[in-house]
Amino acid sequence: MSAHTIRVAVLGAGGRMGSEAVKAVESAEDMELVAALGRSDSFQQAIDSGATHVVDLTVPDATVDNVHGAVANGLHSVVGTTGWDASRLEALRGLLEEHPEAGVLIAPNFALGSVLASAFAAKAAQYFESAEIVELHHPNKVDAPSGTAVRTAELMAGARQAAGVGPSPDATQQEVEGARGADIDGIRVHSVRLRGLVAHQEVLLGSAGEQLTFRHDSFDRASFMPGVLLGLRTVAQRPGLTHGLDGYLDLGL
Numbered sequence: 001m002s003a004h005t006i007r008v009a010v011l012g013a014g015g016r017m018g019s020e021a022v023k024a025v026e027s028a029e030d031m032e033l034v035a036a037l038g039r040s041d042s043f044q045q046a047i048d049s050g051a052t053h054v055v056d057l058t059v060p061d062a063t064v065d066n067v068h069g070a071v072a073n074g075l076h077s078v079v080g081t082t083g084w085d086a087s088r089l090e091a092l093r094g095l096l097e098e099h100p101e102a103g104v105l106i107a108p109n110f111a112l113g114s115v116l117a118s119a120f121a122a123k124a125a126q127y128f129e130s131a132e133i134v135e136l137h138h139p140n141k142v143d144a145p146s147g148t149a150v151r152t153a154e155l156m157a158g159a160r161q162a163a164g165v166g167p168s169p170d171a172t173q174q175e176v177e178g179a180r181g182a183d184i185d186g187i188r189v190h191s192v193r194l195r196g197l198v199a200h201q202e203v204l205l206g207s208a209g210e211q212l213t214f215r216h217d218s219f220d221r222a223s224f225m226p227g228v229l230l231g232l233r234t235v236a237q238r239p240g241l242t243h244g245l246d247g248y249l250d251l252g253l
């Protein structure tokens with residue numbers, strides 16, 4: 001082990017994503033897995049293990065305490081767990097001001113193709129009258145809409161607002177509750193849960209006589225691991241909060 005080895009504690013190590021992350025870290029020559037922790041372990045074990053970095057792949061109820069614990073103890077964090085709404089991000093920014101050396105990456109999606117699809121969709125959203133999102137996931141997922149869909153909608157809505165684009169046209173007057181999906185900053189998001197799926201998303205953009213669709217499919221959780229490793233290799237050089245793996249990429253959009 002060299003002085004530059006990234007010493008990683010994986011939180012949520014027994015989960016679908018956490019178990020993949022354990023394998024990915026173990027396979028990386030510049031990393032050492034120093035702790036693989038689950039619900040019944042304490043965060044103190046990550047500190048005691050000598051970790052320099054944590055990967056959080058737990059649940060929305062646990063991730064805030066984990067990341068605050070890491071920042072307060074000078075550890076860098078790579079976070080894939082969902083649930084980081086505006087108030088949680090604001091509180092984290094406040095804590096990071098007190099610990100300016102710590103780096104945190106909150107990545108709604110680690111798959112490069114998904115990050116690109118969301119960035120392309122945000123860029124294109126201002127040129128179309130209508131914009132909606134369909135996200136499709138495995139039925140064991142506990143949150144809806146997906147964190148990726150929420151972030152994509154926020155990026156698209158921001159771009160449309162900056163360009164002065166009005167709301168998507170919609171004549172609905174009578175609705176069975178939920179039929180038009182969730183409203184995220186004015187973008188309708190529809191969530192499908194289906195056995196056999198992993199993680200999929202379609203952004204639908206429409207104008208008179210045409211449609212542009214951005215679709216991304218993760219067929220296997222291996223698709224997320226290059227992004228997790230990129231996050232671990234970069235986060236220490238990016239103190240403060242980075243929201244989205246696109247912050248570590250040169251997309252030039």
Ligand SMILES: NC(=O)C1=CN([C@@H]2O[C@H](COP(=O)(O)OP(=O)(O)OC[C@H]3O[C@@H](n4cnc5c(N)ncnc54)[C@H](OP(=O)(O)O)[C@@H]3O)[C@@H](O)[C@H]2O)C=CC1
Pocket residue numbers: 011012013014015016017018037038039040057058059060062079080081082083107108109110111147224
């Ligand atoms: N950013 C990205 O690219 C991706 C993000 N995700 C997100 O990652 C999160 C995890 O997803 P997934 O792996 O499918 O979920 P799982 O339910 O398979 O795994 C979650 C794990 O977290 C554990 N856990 C719960 N509470 C704690 C705690 N306090 N401390 C440590 N571990 C805890 C659970 O343990 P137990 O089994 O005992 O309950 C479980 O092993 C979700 O928010 C999901 O949306 C998922 C895929 C990709």
Ligand SMILES: O=C(O)C1=N[C@H](C(=O)O)C[C@H](O)C1
Pocket residue numbers: 082108109137141142145146147148149198199200
């Ligand atoms: O729970 C999942 O599986 C996934 N969660 C993340 C999300 O909510 O966006 C990322 C990916 O979609 C898989």
